[in-house]
Amino acid sequence: MAIVISRNDPAYDEAFLAGASVAFGVFDGVHEGHRFIIGEAVASAREEAARSAVITFNIDPDEVFAPGGLKKLMTNEARIAKLAELDVDAVVLLPFSREFAAQAPADFLEACFGGGAPRHIHIGHDFRFGDRASGNVADLRAWGAERNMEVHGHDLVAEGGEPVTATRIRGELAQGHVAEAAELLGRPYSVTGIVRPGRGDGRDFGFATANLEIPPMLNVIGPGVYGCYAMVEGARYKAAVSTGVPPMFADRTTANIEVHILDFDRDIYGQPIEVEFIEWLRPMIDFPTVDELIETTMGNIAWVRENL
Numbered sequence: 001m002a003i004v005i006s007r008n009d010p011a012y013d014e015a016f017l018a019g020a021s022v023a024f025g026v027f028d029g030v031h032e033g034h035r036f037i038i039g040e041a042v043a044s045a046r047e048e049a050a051r052s053a054v055i056t057f058n059i060d061p062d063e064v065f066a067p068g069g070l071k072k073l074m075t076n077e078a079r080i081a082k083l084a085e086l087d088v089d090a091v092v093l094l095p096f097s098r099e100f101a102a103q104a105p106a107d108f109l110e111a112c113f114g115g116g117a118p119r120h121i122h123i124g125h126d127f128r129f130g131d132r133a134s135g136n137v138a139d140l141r142a143w144g145a146e147r148n149m150e151v152h153g154h155d156l157v158a159e160g161g162e163p164v165t166a167t168r169i170r171g172e173l174a175q176g177h178v179a180e181a182a183e184l185l186g187r188p189y190s191v192t193g194i195v196r197p198g199r200g201d202g203r204d205f206g207f208a209t210a211n212l213e214i215p216p217m218l219n220v221i222g223p224g225v226y227g228c229y230a231m232v233e234g235a236r237y238k239a240a241v242s243t244g245v246p247p248m249f250a251d252r253t254t255a256n257i258e259v260h261i262l263d264f265d266r267d268i269y270g271q272p273i274e275v276e277f278i279e280w281l282r283p284m285i286d287f288p289t290v291d292e293l294i295e296t297t298m299g300n301i302a303w304v305r306e307n308l
């Protein structure tokens with residue numbers, strides 16, 4: 001478990017990263033490619049018995065520069081917590097602001113590593129930084145050469161001939177391809193929402209649902225019905241889940257995700273539920289009758305019970 005420290009923290013030692021081995025990036029999703037880069041930083045730290053660290057921003061720069069329609073795999077808190085679970089000694093947070101990002105590349109690096117440069121820095125070869133992303137790996141090398149900092153610009157980890165990127169994973173999830181997304185992430189995709197009151201129809205239909213409202217930025221999963229696990233009050237349950245607006249009740253629905261938790265009957269309004277997406281089952285259907293909705297959904301619930 002890594003320590004998490006901000007460069008803004010009065011207790012932060014400017015020389016904390018001097019001689020260390022670091023991986024630098026935003027790391028939304030903490031996917032297979034990210035974990036490869038971070039693993040390389042850990043490996044070069046071990047060789048020199050030096051400190052390993054992930055350098056990242058406290059907030060995703062895209063939230064500042066491209067907020068309109070932005071989709072993310074994780075909240076900043078979840079991203080930082082996931083990074084801290086990796087095998088690094090520290091996660092160092094750079095306080096992001098427009099002013100910070102707008103610095104010329106050399107000033108940007110000075111602001112990051114002014115108190116002492118790392119011995120090794122690992123990034124993807126497409127890494128960009130500073131004013132309008134004008135800094136690239138060549139600039140990083142030029143800066144590092146004067147400070148005994150070795151720059152490792154890695155080829156991007158690929159699957160199926162294409163680089164693994166957060167953008168690609170978001171695209172898979174939007175199409176309901178949860179198994180493909182899990183391959184690229186290295187674990188199932190999950191999202192957390194708070195349980196809100198629904199219309200209360202589910203209970204009459206024979207399958208009560210916890211209705212989750214997901215902030216638009218985190219609403220990446222495409223509409224459909226999925227086999228899932230739901231984490232509720234520290235326990236893990238099988239769940240049959242629908243996402244998107246139910247076409248049969250489109251005029252009176254606000255929730256993005258409806259979770260039928262198997263073998264569960266407790267009041268959990270206001271509680272967070274984490275939903276882990278395992279299998280795509282079917283698209284949302286505008287059934288001609290409620291009986292057909294119930295019959296098909298009961299079949300989906302039975303499938304989850306038997307197969308997850």
Ligand SMILES: Cc1cc2nc3c(=O)[nH]c(=O)nc-3n(C[C@H](O)[C@H](O)[C@H](O)COP(=O)(O)O)c2cc1C
Nearest residue numbers: 198199200201202209240241242246247248284285
């Ligand atoms: C596993 C599952 C599958 C569902 N499939 C559909 C569907 O195909 N079409 C649809 O309109 N609604 C579908 N729903 C949404 C239900 O219509 C909804 O959960 C029900 O109306 C209860 O809503 P309430 O909890 O807000 O009362 C599905 C819900 C679940 C849990």
Ligand SMILES: Nc1ncnc2c1ncn2[C@@H]1O[C@H](COP(=O)(O)OP(=O)(O)OP(=O)(O)O)[C@@H](O)[C@H]1O
Nearest residue numbers: 024025026027033123124127156157164165166167
């Ligand atoms: N597939 C990959 N293999 C190796 N390194 C990667 C890979 N993807 C990203 N990186 C590197 O990891 C760091 C973090 O990357 P970044 O957060 O920009 O991720 P990304 O997955 O490419 O995101 P996006 O799709 O949003 O651009 C950077 O140094 C980047 O170059």
